[in-house]
Amino acid sequence: MAAWTADELDRIGTAEELNLQSQRGDGSLRDPVTMWVVRDGDDVYVRSVKGSQGPWFRGTRARLAGRIRAGGVDKDVAFVDVGDPGETTPRVDEAYRTKYGHYPADIFGSVVTPQAKEATIRLVPR
Known part of the structure; x- marks a missing residue:
């Protein structure tokens, strides 16, 4: 699979x-x-x-592929399930907390619930 460029990672991040x-x-x-x-x-x-019951999440299951746009990056991607949630989930939680933790708890909290954690997808460029 392809890799993100440093510029793409910065812009999306x-x-x-x-x-x-x-x-x-x-x-x-x-x-x-x-x-x-x-x-x-x-x-x-x-x-x-x-x-996993979210409509867009269910849509990612059809072909495990799609397109994203963020920070001026427009890219075809593959949707990859998180391989080892025990290792990855705490890091992703922390990334969400760092980036979005300034939002009110009722908004931010929605991305760190058990159901949201189980529906974590890694985006990989195609």
């Missing part, structure tokens, strides 16, 4: 929001969904606040 379009089974793109995005080292992550 500092963007307040990301637009995500998952690919349907026929290859067309779904309507964009706006969400928070975090960077952990050379990896980029998003979470579904509604967990």
Whole structure:
């Protein structure tokens, strides 16, 4: 798989929001969904606040591919499930806390619930 460039990581990592379009089974793109995005080292992550039942999250399961736009970066991506949640989840939690922890608890708290943590996706450039 391809890797993010340093510039892409910086731009996505500092963007307040990301637009995500998952690919349907026929290859067309779904309507964009706006969400928070975090960077952990050379990896980029998003979470579904509604967990695996969130409509956009379910859409990522059709082809495990789509397109993102954030910080001026427009890129085709693969949606990769987090391999070892025990190792990755605390780091992603901390990335969310650092970037978005200034929001009120009822808003920020939605990305660190157990259901959101279980619906963490790593975005990998294609």
